[in-house]
Amino acid sequence: MNLFTQSIYSGLTSGAVYALLAMGLVIAFRTTRVVNLAHGESYAVGGLSIALLQQAGVPMLLALVAGIVLGMVFLWGMDRVLLRPRASWPVPSLILITLGLAFLTRGVLLVAAGVDPLSFPRLVAGPPLRWAGGILPRQALVLIGVSIVAAIAVAVFLGRTRFGRQLRATAEHPDAAQLMGVNVNATRAVAFLLAGGLGALAAALLVPLVPVDFQTGLGMTLRGFIAAALAGMVPGAAVFCGFILGLFEAFVTSYGGALASDPVVFVVLIVAALWRSRSIRFEGRARA
Amino acid sequence: MDMRRLLGLVVGVAVVSASGMTGSHAADPINIGMIAPTTGVMATVGQRQLATAQWWESDVNAKGGIKGRPVKLIHCNDEANPEKAVSCVRDLLARGSVLLINSSVTGPIRATMPLIRNGPVMVTPSPNVMPEASSYVFQTSPSDMDLTRTLVEYLHRSKVDSIGVIAATDASGELGVNTVRTLLPASAIRFNLARIDLRATDASIQLAQVAKSDVRLIYSTYSGGGAATVVKSFNNLGLEQPLVVSYANLSDQFIALIRNDMPQRLLGLGLKGVAPELLTDPAERERVAYFARAWQQARGEAIDQLNLNALTLVDTIEAILRNGPDTADPAAVKAWLERTPIRSFQTLRFSAQNHIGMNETHAAILEYKGGRWVPAAPVQ
Numbered sequence: 166m167n168l169f170t171q172s173i174y175s176g177l178t179s180g181a182v183y184a185l186l187a188m189g190l191v192i193a194f195r196t197t198r199v200v201n202l203a204h205g206e207s208y209a210v211g212g213l214s215i216a217l218l219q220q221a222g223v224p225m226l227l228a229l230v231a232g233i234v235l236g237m238v239f240l241w242g243m244d245r246v247l248l249r250p251r252a253s254w255p256v257p258s259l260i261l262i263t264l265g266l267a268f269l270t271r272g273v274l275l276v277a278a279g280v281d282p283l284s285f286p287r288l289v290a291g292p293p294l295r296w297a298g299g300i301l302p303r304q305a306l307v308l309i310g311v312s313i314v315a316a317i318a319v320a321v322f323l324g325r326t327r328f329g330r331q332l333r334a335t336a337e338h339p340d341a342a343q344l345m346g347v348n349v350n351a352t353r354a355v356a357f358l359l360a361g362g363l364g365a366l367a368a369a370l371l372v373p374l375v376p377v378d379f380q381t382g383l384g385m386t387l388r389g390f391i392a393a394a395l396a397g398m399v400p401g402a403a404v405f406c407g408f409i410l411g412l413f414e415a416f417v418t419s420y421g422g423a424l425a426s427d428p429v430v431f432v433v434l435i436v437a438a439l440w441r442s443r444s445i446r447f448e449g450r451a452r453a
Numbered sequence: 454m455d456m457r458r459l460l461g462l463v464v465g466v467a468v469v470s471a472s473g474m475t476g477s478h479a480a481d482p483i484n485i486g487m488i489a490p491t492t493g494v495m496a497t498v499g500q501r502q503l504a505t506a507q508w509w510e511s512d513v514n515a516k517g518g519i520k521g522r523p524v525k526l527i528h529c530n531d532e533a534n535p536e537k538a539v540s541c542v543r544d545l546l547a548r549g550s551v552l553l554i555n556s557s558v559t560g561p562i563r564a565t566m567p568l569i570r571n572g573p574v575m576v577t578p579s580p581n582v583m584p585e586a587s588s589y590v591f592q593t594s595p596s597d598m599d600l601t602r603t604l605v606e607y608l609h610r611s612k613v614d615s616i617g618v619i620a621a622t623d624a625s626g627e628l629g630v631n632t633v634r635t636l637l638p639a640s641a642i643r644f645n646l647a648r649i650d651l652r653a654t655d656a657s658i659q660l661a662q663v664a665k666s667d668v669r670l671i672y673s674t675y676s677g678g679g680a681a682t683v684v685k686s687f688n689n690l691g692l693e694q695p696l697v698v699s700y701a702n703l704s705d706q707f708i709a710l711i712r713n714d715m716p717q718r719l720l721g722l723g724l725k726g727v728a729p730e731l732l733t734d735p736a737e738r739e740r741v742a743y744f745a746r747a748w749q750q751a752r753g754e755a756i757d758q759l760n761l762n763a764l765t766l767v768d769t770i771e772a773i774l775r776n777g778p779d780t781a782d783p784a785a786v787k788a789w790l791e792r793t794p795i796r797s798f799q800t801l802r803f804s805a806q807n808h809i810g811m812n813e814t815h816a817a818i819l820e821y822k823g824g825r826w827v828p829a830a831p832v833q
Contacts, residue, residue, distance in 0.1 A: 166690075171661035179655060280496035281706060282681055286713055293691045300657070302689040374689055375654040376681055376710065380493075384654075419658050423648040424622050 167298025172419040173412065178305040178374070179388075180411020181312035185367040186389025187396065187403035188316055189360035192323070193240070194398050195336045196356040197252075199259045203243060203267040204364060205385030206274075211236035211365025212377035213274055216283035225286070229369050236365025237358045239270075244357040249350065252339070267383055274379035282376030288369075308370040315366065316404035319359065323400050332356055391430065395437050482525035483518075483780075485510075485770055486545030488538055488565070489556040494651050495533035497706040498676060498759060502556040502578070503528055505763035508751055509771070519774045531557050535564035542568045551780035552576070552773060554766045555590075558676065560624035566590055572783020574790065576769050578762035580700055581628040584808045589787055592809045593765035593801055597632045599813040600700055600722050604672065605640045607818040611832035615643045617663025617671040617694075619656065619683055622648050629674035629699075649675060649683070656686035670694050670720075670832055676701035681710040688714035695720050695832055703727055703758030703819065703826060719821040720829050724811070726761045726798040727826045728819050734800070740768075741798040755825070761798060765810070768797035 186205065193201045215232035219225060247262050289303040323329035334342040335352045343349050364385075368377060392410045396402035410430070417429045487506055489499035510526045518524060527548055529541035538561035545553060546568070553575035555562050562582050569575050572589045580597045584590035595603075608616065618633050620626040626648065637644050645668065647659035660683070664671060671692070673683045676699050687696055695718035698707070703721040725731035729741045744764055745756045772795045778785035788805075795801040801810030820829035
């Protein structure tokens with residue numbers, strides 16, 4: 166097996182998930198200016214629901230749809246019940262609320278699904294594909310493909326449609342947007358439904374390869390957030406940064422070892438954050 | 454009231470109180486503290502062992518307790534976290550535990566050891582603790598070195614001289630790495646090593662690092678539910694070598710996690726009691742059979758390695774309570790354990806020089822076949 170090729174395949178597989186998660190985080194952020202720390206829970210809710218429904222004998226397709234809908238409803242409900250009524254609160258307080266919800270969800274999932282990781286059968290059967298000395302499961306190929314398509318679709322939706330413009334207007338100035346006839350509440354609702362759907366879609370595609378358990382959510386939020394932060398909270402760039410992060414992690418693990426992975430990734434995040442903030446540090450003028 | 458009647462009353466009250474106190478002392482439970490991670494990455498290890506200890510508690514109490522006193526198991530969940538494990542031991546001691554069972558993993562177990570420098574006795578099944586003979590800690594499993602010797606013996610029998618090893622980045626993994634680095638080269642076995650983070654969601658890179666063309670077997674020293682990641686990735690990559698999973702993964706819970714991703718040959722490093730046909734002593738076979746029947750009756754499940762690990766712990770505790778000295782004197786209990794063989798499903802022998810009750814003769818390489826673990830045939 167060729168380690169270099171395998172690192173690319175593994176990196177693209179993880180990167181596809183980070184891209185979907187980052188995209189969802191960015192959409193919610195651009196609507197509310199709140200970094201949603203419960204975002205990864207949509208992954209856990211979706212993945213565990215699909216696994217539990219499938220174990221209960223529900224047909225796979227129905228379980229998949231139900232899991233994705235639950236992920237959507239979860240984030241929509243969070244906004245409707247927790248964030249929207251407190252829209253005038255300071256942003257740090259709202260971020261704390263999302264963190265609290267993440268821990269609460271963890272507890273609920275622990276009771277509902279138990280402590281053991283769960284999984285469900287692959288959506289695409291067949292032996293893995295062998296290219297250039299690397300091995301890629303067919304399920305991973307579907308995951309990468311669907312992530313790219315979903316990310317492009319969302320980027321087009323946000324950039325080229327009326328809703329996308331409404332969403333940006335809502336994020337910039339909700340009151341002004343409302344005066345201009347934008348239904349701010351409906352816009353927020355669609356944004357959170359979309360974000361939850363992307364999180365649960367990531368679970369539907371990855372959980373057959375990697376089990377999910379009640380405490381997976383925060384880890385997913387963290388990885389999605391790193392990609393989103395590297396992208397400066399821009400939807401299109403978030404997808405690119407998700408894949409770059411996945412590849413970077415894979416190569417660090419391959420050539421630097423698992424012990425080096427976290428420290429190196431976080432050092433890169435700090436460097437990227439400093440680089441992105443240079444316009445603040447140099448009084449509005451970016452240093453070349 | 455005259456003086457004589459007053460004296461009589463006082464004596465009467467004193468006698469009644471004393472008899473009442475004696476009666477309540479006789480019924481006082483014997484508190485046994487148990488640390489087991491029942492949530493978190495090691496939950497699959499802790500839950501099963503706790504359930505076994507709880508079975509033992511009800512089994513003993515149903516038969517009238519020990520010396521007329523019921524046994525009370527007090528559980529504390531350390532989540533395999535060293536800081537929580539330390540708090541657990543403090544709490545269990547404050548609640549009057551006379552003996553301790555520590556079913557956590559290496560790091561948390563070691564973190565608790567300074568707290569019992571002067572007792573009470575603590576028994577643990579982790580193969581990586583390797584307690585010093587001066588301590589009050591007794592390990593009921595073979596050491597990691599002994600288990601690896603069992604693997605080496607199997608590799609020699611199979612004429613395999615090159616393997617891949619995957620180890621976690623935690624304290625247990627570190628010890629596992631030291632063991633293979635010491636033992637395998639000395640046994641003329643080459644190995645490729647890769648480490649994996651406990652929270653990793655994919656092991657395909659690690660497997661790509663170790664599964665070279667000349668590697669005929671892959672050994673994952675990684676314990677707990679997270680080891681399912683290795684098996685999933687192994688299957689994702691379509692690898693064909695036999696995969697050996699570590700000691701703590703010979704459990705039904707682990708098999709349930711990987712049942713959709715079974716390698717062509719799933720092997721495990723386990724105690725011979727897991728495949729009772731390997732036991733030669735009829736008394737040992739009978740102990741396994743009794744426990745298997747009782748467990749099946751109580752839980753409707755077959756027993757596995759984790760059950761048996763916990764059985765060695767509770768059998769040791771029961772032996773101390775039935776035949777050993779007063780637990781109020783930890784030094785006497787320690788000395789007693791060092792000179793008394795403990796009959797369980799395999800006999801444990803501690804000594805004043807060695808607090809590890811089993812060795813490589815107690816272990817075997819097993820294979821999961823037809824829904825149970827059986828002695829493994831050599832690698833083809």
